[in-house]
Amino acid sequence: MAKIWVYAEIKDGVLEGTALELLTCARKFGGVEAIALGPGSRASVPALSAHGASRVLFSEEAVFADYLAEPHTDVMAALVLERSPDLVLFGFTSDSRDVAGRLAARLGCGLISNGIGLEVDASGVRVQVPYFGGAKVATYRANQQPALVLIRPRSFAASESGGAVDLEELAVEPSPASLRARIVDRKIEASERVKLEDAKVVVAGGRGLGGAENFSLLEDLAEALGGAVGASRAVVDAGWVPYSTQVGQTGKTVTPEVYIAAGISGAMQHTVGMKGSKFVIAINRDKDAPILKIADLGIVGDALRIVPQVTQGIRDQRGT
Amino acid sequence: MKIVVAIKQVPDPNGPQGLEADNRLTRSREVALDPGDEYGIEVALRLKESQGGEVVLVSMGPERARDALRKGLSMGADKGILISDTVLEGADALLTARALAAAIAPLAADLVVCGTESYDGSTGMVPPMLAEILGLPQLSAAGQVEVSGDSITVHRQTGDGHQVVEAALPALVSVTAAVGEPRYASLKGIMAARSKEISVVTGAALNIDAGRRAEVVEGVEDAEARPPGETLEDDGSNGAERILTALRACKVI
Numbered sequence: 001m002a003k004i005w006v007y008a009e010i011k012d013g014v015l016e017g018t019a020l021e022l023l024t025c026a027r028k029f030g031g032v033e034a035i036a037l038g039p040g041s042r043a044s045v046p047a048l049s050a051h052g053a054s055r056v057l058f059s060e061e062a063v064f065a066d067y068l069a070e071p072h073t074d075v076m077a078a079l080v081l082e083r084s085p086d087l088v089l090f091g092f093t094s095d096s097r098d099v100a101g102r103l104a105a106r107l108g109c110g111l112i113s114n115g116i117g118l119e120v121d122a123s124g125v126r127v128q129v130p131y132f133g134g135a136k137v138a139t140y141r142a143n144q145q146p147a148l149v150l151i152r153p154r155s156f157a158a159s160e161s162g163g164a165v166d167l168e169e170l171a172v173e174p175s176p177a178s179l180r181a182r183i184v185d186r187k188i189e190a191s192e193r194v195k196l197e198d199a200k201v202v203v204a205g206g207r208g209l210g211g212a213e214n215f216s217l218l219e220d221l222a223e224a225l226g227g228a229v230g231a232s233r234a235v236v237d238a239g240w241v242p243y244s245t246q247v248g249q250t251g252k253t254v255t256p257e258v259y260i261a262a263g264i265s266g267a268m269q270h271t272v273g274m275k276g277s278k279f280v281i282a283i284n285r286d287k288d289a290p291i292l293k294i295a296d297l298g299i300v301g302d303a304l305r306i307v308p309q310v311t312q313g314i315r316d317q318r319g320t
Numbered sequence: 321m322k323i324v325v326a327i328k329q330v331p332d333p334n335g336p337q338g339l340e341a342d343n344r345l346t347r348s349r350e351v352a353l354d355p356g357d358e359y360g361i362e363v364a365l366r367l368k369e370s371q372g373g374e375v376v377l378v379s380m381g382p383e384r385a386r387d388a389l390r391k392g393l394s395m396g397a398d399k400g401i402l403i404s405d406t407v408l409e410g411a412d413a414l415l416t417a418r419a420l421a422a423a424i425a426p427l428a429a430d431l432v433v434c435g436t437e438s439y440d441g442s443t444g445m446v447p448p449m450l451a452e453i454l455g456l457p458q459l460s461a462a463g464q465v466e467v468s469g470d471s472i473t474v475h476r477q478t479g480d481g482h483q484v485v486e487a488a489l490p491a492l493v494s495v496t497a498a499v500g501e502p503r504y505a506s507l508k509g510i511m512a513a514r515s516k517e518i519s520v521v522t523g524a525a526l527n528i529d530a531g532r533r534a535e536v537v538e539g540v541e542d543a544e545a546r547p548p549g550e551t552l553e554d555d556g557s558n559g560a561e562r563i564l565t566a567l568r569a570c571k572v573i
Contacts (some may be wrong), residue, residue, distance in 0.1 A: 067475075068485060069448065069458060094461050094478070101413075101448025102458070110414040110534025113443035127535070128544065137543045140535035148534075180457035181487045189481035197479075201572050225572060237497040243463065243477050249442055252479070260563075275546065279570050281563055287551075294546045297566050301554025306382050309560030313573050317564075 002030035005085045007045065007076065008048055009096045012038035012056040012186070013065065014120060015158055020051045020158035022151060026089060027052030029120035035079065037170075038064030049165035051158060063179060069098035070178035075170065077106050083147050087125050089118075091154045104148050111148035112140050116155045125149065133250075134272035151195070154187030154253045154276060161266075189242050194228045201227030202256045204247055204274070205235060208263020208284060208303060212240035217307045218262060224314040230254065233271045243274050248273035262303035266291025283307070321373040321430040321467070323364040325397065326420050326450065327357040329381050329388035330440040351386040356435030358395075358502035359495050363465050364368075364433050365396045365503070370469055373430075374398045378423050380408060380416060386518055393513035394505030400516070405523035407530050413441070415448035415531055422526035425454060431472065432492040436461060447494035456492045459485050463498030 008019035019034060020218045026032045034053040036044050041058035046058050057079070076099065080088065088103075090096040092114055104111040116137070117128030125142040127149050132288040135253040142149070191220045196202065204224040205215055215229065220231045231240070247254055259277035264270060266282070266289055274280070275294060282295035283303040292298035299306060332350035364375045377392045379385050380403040389400035403419050411419065424432060432454065437444035451458035462474035463482060470489050475482040477496055505513070523529070552562055569573045 055493040068460070073452070094476075097444050098448045098458060098460050101445045104414060104445070104451035104534070105417060105452035108414075110412055110532075111445065112535050113413070113445050126538065131540055135543055136540050138540045139538045141538050142534065143532060143536050144534050152401070181459050181485055181491070183476075184484045184486050185484035186478075187475075187481045187484070208322045227572075239498075243496070243498060250437065258567065258572050279566065280549070281547070281566060283563075284561070287553075292551055293548070295551075296546070296549035297562065298549060298551040299554050299563065300551065300560040305556075306554060306559045306563070308558065309431055310563050310567075313560060313564045314567070317573060 002086045003084070004030050004032045004120070005088045006032060006034045006053065007088060007090045007096060007099065008034045008036040008041075008044060009091060009093060010036055010038040010040045010044065010064070011095060013038075013295050015040065015044035015047055016091060016093060017158065018093060018153040020047060021153070021156045022089045022091065023048065023051040023053055024158045024161075025118055025156040030086075033057065035076065037061070037075060045165065045167060050160040050162060052161045053165060054163065055166040055168060056171055059147065059169045061172045061174065063174040066183055067094070067179050069102055069179040069184065070180060071174050072099045073102040073106060075172060080107060080146055086278070087120060087142070087147045087149065090148070090150045092150045093289055097150060100148055100150055109144040109146065109148060109187055111150065112142060113150045115149055115151040118149065118151065128178050130272055132276070133315055134268045137145050138239055152253055154255050184267070189244060194226065196228040196247070196252055197254060199228035199254070201225040201258045201260070202230045202247070202274070203227055203262065204230030204232065204264060205258045205262045206232035206264030206270070207234045207238075208265070209235070210263075210304065214304055215241055217304065217311070221260070221307050221311045224311050227256070232264045232267075254299045261291050261295070262307055265289045266294065321367065321371045322427065323367055323373060323375045323431045323433060324424050324427055324445070325357070325360045325364045325375060325377050325392070325433045325567050326424070326427040327377050327379045327388055327392055328354045329379065329385040330354045330438055349390050351384065351387070351433055353391045354439050356436060356437065356439060356497070359499050360433040360435050361392045361395050361397060362502040363493070363495050363499050364527055367465070367467055374538070376401065376429070378420060379403070380411070380419050389518050390513055391505065393516045393518075393521050394510045395503055396509055398516065400518040403523070403526065404516055404520055407523045408528070411561050412533050412535070413445035415528075416533070416536060417446050419428065419523065419526060419528050420446070421453035422528055423506045423521060424450075430489045431467070432456065432490075434492065434494040436494050447492065451492040454492065456490055457487045459487055459491060460492045462493050462495045463539055464497065465493055488524060490558060
């Protein structure tokens with residue numbers, strides 16, 4: 001049976017949810033252990049265990065929260081060399097990416113990034129990776145031991161399986177040489193009513209809205225629907241809305257019940273982050289916009305007129 | 321200060337895109353400097369303006385990747401290094417990082433600047449690998465970069481805001497588009513770039529062998545397509561009505 005590890009990222013003292021998705025997928029293929037580093041790791045044990053980790057290696061050491069990547073890489077490299085896992089899974093999040101990249105270079109084994117599917121059997125580890133902007137899916141077989149694989153968040157649904165867990169508190173002695181990139185402050189910018197990744201409805205806008213001022217129309221609709229506002233890379237880069245709203249390859253992956261794309265053309269860069277949505281509604285003036293080809297309901301028309309009409313329709317129905 | 325920017329030539333994001341029969345990205349069509357790398361060059365040029373020093377661009381690719389270097393030189397960088405070798409063709413992220421590191425290490429840079437991820441490969445793995453091989457701390461996802469004396473401070477973008485991250489130089493920083501609009505090359509800059517030096521080095525000169533790839537490509541298939549949906553031309557009110565009906569059917573209102 002394959003020996004699989006899941007790197008369970010602790011972000012601001014809280015378990016990053018992708019680890020639970022990775023555990024749910026990996027437990028089908030072998031014994032799964034989770035490694036959680038930093039304050040909050042002990043508190044993450046019940047969730048990791050419930051999702052299939054048979055053992056959790058953890059450390060409450062503060063350096064993991066205060067410094068980027070390097071102390072984490074030190075621990076992971078030492079553990080891999082000592083215990084030889086077949087496969088180490090990471091979420092494709094910015095903290096985990098930094099650790100996985102450094103680890104792959106230190107071990108000299110490379111890695112497979114941006115995966116959306118995973119299979120493990122006696123013949124090896126296979127990873128599905130979106131290719132050519134998501135129009136194609138490539139199957140990669142890992143060619144190195146251990147296989148290091150990064151999987152995009154929301155590639156699998158997390159579910160609990162229960163089971164007993166062994167706990168192992170790691171004795172970590174941080175190397176001063178690795179305490180270099182230090183987090184000295186944290187600023188929360190977005191006061192999101194609903195977290196974009198958790199929203200049941202996402203109302204997202206692109207360049208077709210014409211300007212930053214028109215995003216308020218989307219905020220109104222999102223509020224009426226109890227949802228969150230998203231954006232394409234183009235408008236985030238243009239500074240209309242914060243980076244925290246970006247959906248797509250370089251942004252967040254969302255899988256809401258309903259995704260409303262207003263004035264978004266639907267470049268692969270964007271669609272790779274939203275095509276797991278259950279129902280996609282697209283509003284675009286251009287009848288040839290790619291987004292209309294993947295939408296369940298496509299409206300050819302002016303989002304600036306249609307979006308407020310929908311908002312009003314919802315308010316009328318509620319009598320507000 | 322000495323600033324090195326790692327850049328890449330990619331299929332033009334605005335040009336026609338295609339795949340070869342062997343499923344490699346078509347490289348023979350329009351190519352461009354990766355738009356993400358323009359932000360890296362911009363950061364480097366601003367630091368040069370405020371701190372003084374030199375900006376060196378390093379790229380790996382075929383001979384024509386000179387064009388990407390030339391574009392960066394036109395923006396104001398001082399010189400370019402092109403790592404070009406058939407043994408490096410189709411390199412994965414680790415081999416790319418090894419080759420870049422071999423070319424960058426002798427330069428004794430104070431700061432190495434990268435984009436966050438390339439437009440074509442999008443693995444985002446070269447910057448952390450390069451930092452590791454060069455023995456540098458990495459300040460990633462930087463939307464704002466400041467250098468003061470021997471230290472660098474960045475605003476590192478997170479899902480809900482940013483972290484302020486500090487390190488002593490030398491360091492590697494990977495930047496996002498939030499650092500600000502890259503400058504256009506001026507006519508003067510374009511003229512000046514013609515006489516700037518681009519040196520070409522081989523894998524052998526860097527003592528780089530192809531090594532063993534992290535993965536074997538077993539196949540490439542079309543992504544699962546969503547079944548075609550309904551399209552409706554809005555007449556002024558039917559579009560919104562149809563959307564409301566759909567929202568009710570989805571039970572979100």
